[in-house]
Amino acid sequence: MDDAERRKKIRRTTLIVAAIAIAFYVGFIMMGVLRS
Amino acid sequence: MTTAVADTHEHHDDHGPAKGIGRWLFSTNHKDIGTMYLIFSLTMFFIGGAMAMVIRSELAVPGLQFVHPEFFNSMTTMHALIMVFGAVMPAFVGLANWMIPLMIGAPDMALPRMNNWSFWILPVAFGILLSTLFMPGGGPASGWTMYPPLVLQTGDAFPFLIFSVHLMGLSSIMGAINVIVTIINMRAPDMTLLKMPMFVWTWLITAYLLIAVMPVLAGAVTMLLTDQFFGTSFFLAAGGGDPVMFQHIFWFFGHPEVYIMILPAFGVVSEIIPTFARKKLFGHDSMVYAASCIAFLSFIVWAHHMFTVGMPLTGQLFFMFATMLIAVPTGVKIFNWVATMWRGAMTFETPMLFSLAFVFLFTIGGFSGLMLAIAPADIQYHDTYFVVAHFHYVLVPGSVFAIMAGAYYWLPKWTGHMYNETLGKVHFWASTIFVNLTFFPMHFLGLAGMPRRIPDYSTQFADFNTMASIGAFGFGLSQLIFVWVLVTARKGEKATDRVWEGSHGLEWTVPSPAPYHTFDTPPKARIANESFE
Numbered sequence: 001m002d003d004a005e006r007r008k009k010i011r012r013t014t015l016i017v018a019a020i021a022i023a024f025y026v027g028f029i030m031m032g033v034l035r036s
Numbered sequence: 037m038t039t040a041v042a043d044t045h046e047h048h049d050d051h052g053p054a055k056g057i058g059r060w061l062f063s064t065n066h067k068d069i070g071t072m073y074l075i076f077s078l079t080m081f082f083i084g085g086a087m088a089m090v091i092r093s094e095l096a097v098p099g100l101q102f103v104h105p106e107f108f109n110s111m112t113t114m115h116a117l118i119m120v121f122g123a124v125m126p127a128f129v130g131l132a133n134w135m136i137p138l139m140i141g142a143p144d145m146a147l148p149r150m151n152n153w154s155f156w157i158l159p160v161a162f163g164i165l166l167s168t169l170f171m172p173g174g175g176p177a178s179g180w181t182m183y184p185p186l187v188l189q190t191g192d193a194f195p196f197l198i199f200s201v202h203l204m205g206l207s208s209i210m211g212a213i214n215v216i217v218t219i220i221n222m223r224a225p226d227m228t229l230l231k232m233p234m235f236v237w238t239w240l241i242t243a244y245l246l247i248a249v250m251p252v253l254a255g256a257v258t259m260l261l262t263d264q265f266f267g268t269s270f271f272l273a274a275g276g277g278d279p280v281m282f283q284h285i286f287w288f289f290g291h292p293e294v295y296i297m298i299l300p301a302f303g304v305v306s307e308i309i310p311t312f313a314r315k316k317l318f319g320h321d322s323m324v325y326a327a328s329c330i331a332f333l334s335f336i337v338w339a340h341h342m343f344t345v346g347m348p349l350t351g352q353l354f355f356m357f358a359t360m361l362i363a364v365p366t367g368v369k370i371f372n373w374v375a376t377m378w379r380g381a382m383t384f385e386t387p388m389l390f391s392l393a394f395v396f397l398f399t400i401g402g403f404s405g406l407m408l409a410i411a412p413a414d415i416q417y418h419d420t421y422f423v424v425a426h427f428h429y430v431l432v433p434g435s436v437f438a439i440m441a442g443a444y445y446w447l448p449k450w451t452g453h454m455y456n457e458t459l460g461k462v463h464f465w466a467s468t469i470f471v472n473l474t475f476f477p478m479h480f481l482g483l484a485g486m487p488r489r490i491p492d493y494s495t496q497f498a499d500f501n502t503m504a505s506i507g508a509f510g511f512g513l514s515q516l517i518f519v520w521v522l523v524t525a526r527k528g529e530k531a532t533d534r535v536w537e538g539s540h541g542l543e544w545t546v547p548s549p550a551p552y553h554t555f556d557t558p559p560k561a562r563i564a565n566e567s568f569e
Contacts, residue, residue, distance in 0.1 A: 006221060006222075009220075009221050010146045010147070010217055010221050010222075013216065013217045013220050013221060014146075014147065014213060014217050017212075017213045017216050017217065017247055018213060020247050020248070021209050021213070021247050021248075021250070021251045022251070024247075024248055024249070024251035024252055024255070025251035025252070025254055025255050026255075027255075028251070028252050028255035028256070028285060028288075029255045029258060029259060031285075032255070032259050032270045032281065032285070033270075035270075035278065035281060036268070036269055036270045036275075036276060036277045036278070036281075
């Protein structure tokens with residue numbers, strides 16, 4: 001794996017994992033909104 | 037074995053660490069950041085420990101002695117928040133920062149600048165949290181669980197509490213992203229996932245847990261904030277909200293959080309026991325599956341923390357049996373550690389002593405957890421000192437002993453010198469005796485009905501409380517031995533690259549102390565893997 005390809009993979013993994021975290025944050029607040 | 041290392045630091049002779057405070061403020065080096073995490077964690081251990089001393093002083097004899105009940109409640113709340121988020125978690129992040137790149141043959145963490153941010157957010161968060169002790173109304177006193185509506189009665193400290201919890205969460209999430217991205221993308225070419233050391237594996241699983249649950253805590257406290265200041269009623273019954281919903285959301289975070297604090301401990305112990313038993317870890321792959329299983333189960337057991345709020349029988353049965361199921365993968369791990377030691381050529385250096393105590397004492401905490409999982413019994417035990425005994429057995433001779441074991445195990449690699457083994461053993465025996473003197477009597481107090489989070493109690497509980505207080509002060513003082521071991525660490529004899537006779541893995545192929553830059557050229561993991569076969 002060359003350097004450019006590794007950087008691309010690092011960026012992609014970072015975005016995916018960060019998106020999961022944001023989804024949990026927003027999702028649970030939305031659950032609160034829908035329940036209250 | 038050192039071939040891979042030989043050409044790693046020659047490129048960096050011209051730019052070693054920066055000089056002065058700038059090295060630490062702006063560092064993107066995983067070793068520097070790991071060191072900062074570990075020092076921060078130790079500082080927080082002593083601050084949180086001082087709060088525990090206030091608690092145990094007040095409880096040493098019946099009656100009100102030293103502090104007002106409100107301040108006592110503040111101490112229990114702050115002690116928990118500091119120990120969980122400021123001491124145990126950062127200690128494991130520090131170990132991860134130092135060791136994961138070395139273990140997988142990576143030159144650094146994948147996102148070094150974010151790594152710097154992850155760390156420096158923490159002192160800010162805890163500065164804010166500690167500052168609440170000096171505010172009108174005092175620090176938060178509703179328990180670390182921050183249950184509404186009680187938490188909404190917090191004085192000026194409330195928004196600062198919420199902001200600091202957000203910052204702690206942000207730091208943990210960024211740290212977890214870094215761990216995942218590093219392990220997935222930066223491993224040495226030959227190192228397949230199942231060849232990774234157990235410490236790396238347990239941290240990968242822990243990082244996924246963090247990603248899933250820290251945002252949930254952030255969401256819960258955001259809703260508390262809007263309930264207090266923006267007129268919403270997420271958890272306020274008067275406005276149509278549901279306070280029990282907070283408990284569900286909190287414990288959806290809170291139970292996996294328990295495993296966030298113990299899975300890396302499993303990883304540390306899984307590195308140490310094979311080294312001092314001079315055998316390969318028994319059942320490496322089954323350990324990986326067991327850790328994954330524990331992580332999955334941690335998401336479906338949260339309501340065992342709240343059996344007393346009232347729930348349908350089917351709910352109680354589901355959460356009771358799901359909780360008991362966790363004993364199976366945990367049993368696999370205990371069995372594998374014992375099987376690793378079976379007929380091994382064992383020696384008992386300080387890291388091994390702490391690891392053995394971990395296996396034995398963590399199991400006691402596990403068993404009391406099983407007792408608490410039984411719904412009808414839990415209704416009796418709930419909010420008693422039995423619960424306090426249970427989670428302190430899991431967290432102190434569990435997580436903290438594993439952190440100590442890891443610190444002693446890797447200290448020669450970090451400093452380049454052997455620590456004082458005699459002092460290490462004195463530290464171990466003092467800690468082990470006093471930790472049991474502190475927490476074992478709490479089981480009896482709880483079974484006899486002493487409630488937790490109270491500054492005074494009936495005289496029938498006096499003797500066991502005095503014992504626990506003596507033990508707590510003894511345990512606290514014992515930790516000063518550890519500080520002395522650290523202070524004098526550089527005076528010991530020079531450590532070899534391999535340090536321990538039975539050690540194996542890439543981290544032991546680099547010189548001691550580990551150079552500032554390592555593995556610029558990816559090593560061959562095969563070399564390290566074969567070294568023990």
